[in-house]
Amino acid sequence: MADWNRGHGSVDNMLDAENKRLADNLASKVSRLKSLAYDIDREAEDQNDYLDNMDSNFLSATGLLSGSVKRFSTMVRSGKDNRRLLCYVSGGLVLVFFLLYYLVSRIQS
Numbered sequence: 001m002a003d004w005n006r007g008h009g010s011v012d013n014m015l016d017a018e019n020k021r022l023a024d025n026l027a028s029k030v031s032r033l034k035s036l037a038y039d040i041d042r043e044a045e046d047q048n049d050y051l052d053n054m055d056s057n058f059l060s061a062t063g064l065l066s067g068s069v070k071r072f073s074t075m076v077r078s079g080k081d082n083r084r085l086l087c088y089v090s091g092g093l094v095l096v097f098f099l100l101y102y103l104v105s106r107i108q109s
Contacts, residue, residue, distance in 0.1 A: 075082050075089075 075086060
């Protein structure tokens, strides 16, 4: 019977060592997952802040564009006197658009 207890004790020690190794392995994995979850949370907060700032920028741009559209509409409705000016402004805007498009395409390539 002494042999059985001695053999049983070594099996217990071996199982205990295996359990400790697995527990340490599990603890390291949990720690990595916790760190990853924290990083994801921080990144989500940063992205939300970025989107909030972008929203306020779009609102200010919308206000600026709506004022410009109102002025342009007033100029269009004012009569034949401003038709020539309207053509120059429209042509200038088209020219500026193509110039910017050309410059941006040159910068990107």
